[in-house]
Amino acid sequence: MKNSKLFYFVLILPLFFSVPAFGASNYTVDLTTDPVASHIGPDKDTVHVTLTAKDGQGNIVPDAYIKIHMHAPLRNAFISTDFPWVENTHLMEYEGYLPNGVLTFDYIFPIRGQYRMDVQAGADAASLSEKKSLHISLNENKVEVRNIWIFMTLLLGFGTLAGFIISRGAKGSARQAAIASLAMFLTLGLMYSPTNAYAQHEHHEMNASNVPSFEEQASANGMTLSFAMNPGAGKVGMINDLTFSVKDAAGRPVPNTVFEVKFWHIEDDKPIFSTQLFGKQGSANLDFQFFDGAEHEVRVTASNAAGKVQLTRTVEVEAIHPPMPVKIKTLFYFVLIAFIGILISFRLQDAPQLKMS
Amino acid sequence: MFEVLNEFSHRTIGVSLNAVVQVAIVLFVVGAAVWTVLFTNYAPVHDFFHELRHSLYVIPCH
Numbered sequence: 001m002k003n004s005k006l007f008y009f010v011l012i013l014p015l016f017f018s019v020p021a022f023g024a025s026n027y028t029v030d031l032t033t034d035p036v037a038s039h040i041g042p043d044k045d046t047v048h049v050t051l052t053a054k055d056g057q058g059n060i061v062p063d064a065y066i067k068i069h070m071h072a073p074l075r076n077a078f079i080s081t082d083f084p085w086v087e088n089t090h091l092m093e094y095e096g097y098l099p100n101g102v103l104t105f106d107y108i109f110p111i112r113g114q115y116r117m118d119v120q121a122g123a124d125a126a127s128l129s130e131k132k133s134l135h136i137s138l139n140e141n142k143v144e145v146r147n148i149w150i151f152m153t154l155l156l157g158f159g160t161l162a163g164f165i166i167s168r169g170a171k172g173s174a175r176q177a178a179i180a181s182l183a184m185f186l187t188l189g190l191m192y193s194p195t196n197a198y199a200q201h202e203h204h205e206m207n208a209s210n211v212p213s214f215e216e217q218a219s220a221n222g223m224t225l226s227f228a229m230n231p232g233a234g235k236v237g238m239i240n241d242l243t244f245s246v247k248d249a250a251g252r253p254v255p256n257t258v259f260e261v262k263f264w265h266i267e268d269d270k271p272i273f274s275t276q277l278f279g280k281q282g283s284a285n286l287d288f289q290f291f292d293g294a295e296h297e298v299r300v301t302a303s304n305a306a307g308k309v310q311l312t313r314t315v316e317v318e319a320i321h322p323p324m325p326v327k328i329k330t331l332f333y334f335v336l337i338a339f340i341g342i343l344i345s346f347r348l349q350d351a352p353q354l355k356m357s
Numbered sequence: 358m359f360e361v362l363n364e365f366s367h368r369t370i371g372v373s374l375n376a377v378v379q380v381a382i383v384l385f386v387v388g389a390a391v392w393t394v395l396f397t398n399y400a401p402v403h404d405f406f407h408e409l410r411h412s413l414y415v416i417p418c419h
Contacts, residue, residue: 082410159383166379293419330395335384
């Protein structure tokens with residue numbers, strides 16, 4: 001008897017793994033970017049991202065419910081990106097209804113690497129499809145690749161020059177070494193374009209995660225638009241919870257409201273993110289990481305049958321200096337390149353004083 | 358004979374140490390220059406070279 005129960009259990013066991021969870025939809029989500037991933041420059045290009053909810057037959061599903069989560073590229077053990085604190089962190093989370101089955105947003109991707117977008121879709125929050133991960137792989141800007149090769153070549157050349165001077169003997173080497181050092185500094189100075197000379201980048205002393213949440217409100221057309229943010233300031237590497245809602249004069253949520261959301265980088269004077277979120281019940285919620293430590297302006301316009309209402313709120317974003325181990329590691333590489341240059345010079349000249357030591 | 362050998366040895370060691378010290382000085386200067394330009398937290402220098410860091414592929418900034 002016991003054995004037959006075990007037999008039936010083993011027989012039906014595969015069903016638990018092959019049948020989708022009860023109520024799960026067969027919706028899929030397509031991801032496209034404009035420009036295509038291979039042409040996107042991180043921390044430079046504004047990318048138009050489109051997520052489309054489709055049913056099992058591949059048709060776009062109006063009024064679909066979508067859930068997305070975007071994750072930053074993983075860390076590289078040897079070399080860092082411009083934003084090491086952003087690596088392997090949450091960038092964005094959103095879930096809500098899409099009246100026409102499509103969610104679009106414009107976004108500046110902060111770093112190179114492979115971004116992971118976890119997506120789910122269904123008729124509502126209770127019937128979401130199985131989570132699928134889509135990927136966007138970005139290469140570094142070609143100019144940056146060219147610049148680092150130039151920089152490393154200069155370091156190698158400086159090391160070779162210094163090695164040449166040293167190997168010629170002690171006489172007069174101090175003066176020549178000084179000239180070489182001066183040439184090095186001048187080269188660095190020339191590499192630095194004067195057009196970049198006034199890049200102001202403030203670093204505020206605060207702890208953003210402890211800044212209390214706030215709620216900003218604006219009223220028009222008999223409606224009140226509220227924007228709440230928790231914590232009350234951003235921080236590189238940290239995600240903030242943003243809620244947008246609209247209520248009428250009686251304090252009731254206004255359904256079917258579209259929130260046009262834009263995050264404006266004040267220092268660079270350009271948007272880093274913009275989208276339209278649909279509040280079926282009069283509110284929308286977005287989790288977002290401000291990846292650049294500078295002030296941003298959150299601009300929101302809510303539209304519905306009653307009219308429009310908009311507000312603007314400036315939010316601080318705490319900048320964090322890079323981790324010390326990353327800085328030391330990168331410095332070590334550069335000093336090593338100069339040292340290799342010195343060794344090459346000694347080798348070329350077959351310096352006798354080194355052999356004797 | 359003994360004195361000449363001793364004098365030769367002394368001179369050899371002196372030149373070798375000098376070269377090693379010079380290499381160390383050069384590497385220190387390179388390290389100090391690179392650190393100052395690319396990695397210092399001192400705001401005026403850090404802000405001035407902000408764009409340079411963002412244009413060199415491997416330099417962490419934030």
